[in-house]
Amino acid sequence: MQKAPTQKHKLLGIFSALRVYNILLLLVAQYLAAIFVFTVDKSLETVLLDYHLHCVVIATVFTVSAGYIINDFYDAPIDAINKPIKTQIGNWVSNKTKWKVYFLFNFVAFGLSALVSWRAVVFFSSYIFLIWLYSHKLQKNPTIRVLSISILDVLPFFVIFVYYNNISEFILLHGAFLFGLIVSKEIVKDLEKTKGALLKERQTLVIKYKRKQIKLFLYVILLVTAVPVCRIIQFPEIGLMRYYFYLYALTLPFLIYYIFKSRSFKNYLFLHNMLKFLLVIGVFSLSLIDTSVLLIRLLNRVSLL
Secondary structure, X not given: OOOOOOHHHHHHHHHHHOOHHHHHHHHHHHHHHHHHHXXXXXXXXXXXXXXXXXXXXXHHHHHXXXXXXHHHHHHHHHHHHHOXXXXXHHOOOOHHHHHHHHHHHHHHHHHHHHOOOHHHHHHHHHHHHHHHHHHHOHHHOHHHHHHHHHXXXXXXXXXXXXXXXXXXXXXXHHHHHHHHHHHHHHHXXXXXXXXXXXXXXXXXXXXXXXXXXXXXXXXXXXXHOHHHHHHHOOOHHHHHHHHHHHHHHHHHHHHHHHHHHOOOHHHHHHHHHHXXXXXXXXXXXXXXXXXXXXXXXXXXXXXXX
């Protein structure tokens, strides 16, 4: 006879729904963007002691976490095939409890945004609604699903822009580049999860379109990402970050060739991880923007002691 889940099992079940890796990456990306992109005219101490910034970042973490929980609820049938162990752990928590945690996380996020500004309230309210709309409605159409989840993934990067009320050509170009990379990752993810979708009769890009058409779409998206890259590397203030974009330019032909040769689950899993790796080092490369900025801030901090 199977034992009833303990409190520890339930916490682990909630934790299994959260993609901690993605959440931590998003947290780091927001702080790096705040320090190296939006507040170059402020001391490091001023930025790190800005509790409004911390409210924005923590609110983002709670909102995204709530999104993962509701998405886990709707994706349970397919995950039972593609991720049986994760699904088994998730079943330690009842759907009622998942909904309670979902509403609690969103309530905390809304409360934190209210401490910042009305713009933050509007952003997070809209973002919470869009996540619900995606999970409940938009993911039923494979094309709309890929585009909408990509938009939802890149939007948290721009909440820092909403907070600082600051925009530039570089931010827009970098956002376009990230969006293209995320769309490519989501398409590869769709190719990777064909088995579960087929067994549960859920529409995916592979089911709706031919594999050759999907790959052609991937080639186009990846080539289009080269357009903002060519413009970004012309900005002198990006400093050593230009080497990340050089690396991406060198990797691009390999990615396109590997997509052409890919046939199996292992091939698509490798591509998925490759695109995730590019996104990760892209986030950390933000710290390479005009490296003198951090040095000046550290020296200013020393002079204040």
